[in-house]
Amino acid sequence: MITPPHANRAPKTPASALASAPTPALASEAGLAPGPALAIEAGPAPAPAFAIEAASGLTPPPAPVSAPAPALATEAVHAGREDLAELGLHAPPLDLSTTYPSRDSRAEAARLDDFATTGARLEGPPVYARLDNPTTARFETALARLEGTESAVAFASGMAALTAVLLARAAEGLRHVVAVRPLYGCSDHLLTAGLLGTEVTWVDPAGIADAIRPDTGLVMVESPANPTLAEVDLRAVAHACGTVPLLADNTFATPVLQRPAELGARIVLHSATKYLGGHGDVLGGVVACDEEFARRLRQVRFATGGVLHPLAGYLLLRGLATLPVRVRAASATAARLAERLAADPRVARVHYPRIGGAMVAFEVYGDPHEVIAGVRLITPAVSLGSVDTLIQHPASISHRIVAEGDRRAHGVGDRLLRMSVGLEDEEDLWRDLDVALAAAETAAASGERSEIFG
Numbered sequence: 001m002i003t004p005p006h007a008n009r010a011p012k013t014p015a016s017a018l019a020s021a022p023t024p025a026l027a028s029e030a031g032l033a034p035g036p037a038l039a040i041e042a043g044p045a046p047a048p049a050f051a052i053e054a055a056s057g058l059t060p061p062p063a064p065v066s067a068p069a070p071a072l073a074t075e076a077v078h079a080g081r082e083d084l085a086e087l088g089l090h091a092p093p094l095d096l097s098t099t100y101p102s103r104d105s106r107a108e109a110a111r112l113d114d115f116a117t118t119g120a121r122l123e124g125p126p127v128y129a130r131l132d133n134p135t136t137a138r139f140e141t142a143l144a145r146l147e148g149t150e151s152a153v154a155f156a157s158g159m160a161a162l163t164a165v166l167l168a169r170a171a172e173g174l175r176h177v178v179a180v181r182p183l184y185g186c187s188d189h190l191l192t193a194g195l196l197g198t199e200v201t202w203v204d205p206a207g208i209a210d211a212i213r214p215d216t217g218l219v220m221v222e223s224p225a226n227p228t229l230a231e232v233d234l235r236a237v238a239h240a241c242g243t244v245p246l247l248a249d250n251t252f253a254t255p256v257l258q259r260p261a262e263l264g265a266r267i268v269l270h271s272a273t274k275y276l277g278g279h280g281d282v283l284g285g286v287v288a289c290d291e292e293f294a295r296r297l298r299q300v301r302f303a304t305g306g307v308l309h310p311l312a313g314y315l316l317l318r319g320l321a322t323l324p325v326r327v328r329a330a331s332a333t334a335a336r337l338a339e340r341l342a343a344d345p346r347v348a349r350v351h352y353p354r355i356g357g358a359m360v361a362f363e364v365y366g367d368p369h370e371v372i373a374g375v376r377l378i379t380p381a382v383s384l385g386s387v388d389t390l391i392q393h394p395a396s397i398s399h400r401i402v403a404e405g406d407r408r409a410h411g412v413g414d415r416l417l418r419m420s421v422g423l424e425d426e427e428d429l430w431r432d433l434d435v436a437l438a439a440a441e442t443a444a445a446s447g448e449r450s451e452i453f454g
């Protein structure tokens with residue numbers, strides 16, 4: 001793949017993107033401002049703001065006040081790609097460079113000093129791939145736009161992203177975390193084990209305000225939660241946090257269904273491996289936040305090396321384009337399957353979020369392991385957010401690392417199954433579930449596996 005040299009100037013999200021008005025570049029795409037790249041080269045017509053910034057570092061002009069903000073579906077397709085026409089490209093360039101040549105060592109020293117001091121993204125080539133990558137930066141720009149935040153910083157996985165947040169707060173002497181269970185099992189484990197030198201206080205949402213101490217650096221919630229799909233009132237929780245930043249894990253909802261930053265969360269976490277990528281072929285994590293905190297995260301990322309591979313950045317940007325369509329289609333099927341499961345006598349309980357989504361959790365009277373063993377169309381695997389439907393047993397896999405008592409106390413019982421509904425036909429999925437549920441009933445009736453439940 002050929003990467004034009006000028007493509008190394010990755011797009012940035014200007015601070016003004018936080019405002020409700022669209023950025024000039026998007027207005028240009030909507031036909032509201034002049035701007036094809038060829039017109040710029042041919043004459044004096046003004047360039048789209050993004051192209052101006054990429055070419056000269058100038059601050060974009062203010063957005064026209066009358067322009068409506070682009071809808072999420074439009075942002076999903078265009079954000080992070082505003083300069084492509086200017087570059088003469090349709091697909092984003094994939095820059096796999098690990099290092100960036102320069103004959104001016106003095107200038108590079110100054111740029112490195114600047115990055116180390118501020119964490120601000122460098123103008124021009126990023127010196128070394130642990131500082132930044134222009135392909136990944138496109139994904140970061142796009143995700144920030146979808147979440148309605150100023151910036152986003154991508155990492156090698158969701159756990160690397162959470163690690164960076166915890167380290168950034170601990171570096172400021174704020175090692176205490178207040179958190180609400182359930183969280184994804186490894187998030188729970190990272191906090192409980194104190195592997196990063198942090199200390200956690202687990203509370204119900206109503207106990208957040210009282211649990212905050214002078215050294216509290218973070219309040220963490222996940223809503224809908226993994227795996228029970230329990231929801232918290234993010235606005236109320238954000239209020240209870242006072243000046244302590246609220247981190248909301250938005251992996252399950254995605255910005256299609258919920259934008260935590262609009263509800264008061266300062267930090268929005270994603271395992272990008274899930275819905276953002278959407279096809280089960282890329283591992284990544286991302287934090288959407290204000291630019292001030294993004295700078296701290298970039299410094300941590302540089303120091304600790306948990307960077308996203310550029311190919312993953314490329315795939316995640318590609319995944320975002322179809323995110324709204326995928327999430328809405330899968331959610332519609334999931335809602336109907338949740339109803340069918342709730343009406344089924346073999347199912348004891350169904351968990352489905354009020355805000356909707358493509359995740360369904362349910363408890364069976366029979367042996368849940370036989371449901372996993374019995375599916376043929378549905379993929380019996382951990383993870384979620386792919387085009388295919390996946391099912392897993394949280395007590396065995398996603399939450400195995402959480403102590404049994406803590407699991408059970410927060411709804412992660414032995415009979416709970418978690419299903420990530422994909423894009424298949426509803427009837428085909430139901431037929432598969434029906435056969436697997438029948439197998440689970442038969443196994444339980446014959447007592448084959450009954451010992452596992454005591």
Ligand code: MET
Pocket residue numbers: 184226271382383384397398399
């Ligand atoms: C290693 S197990 C979990 C992977 C993923 N976070 C999930 O909840 O499915």
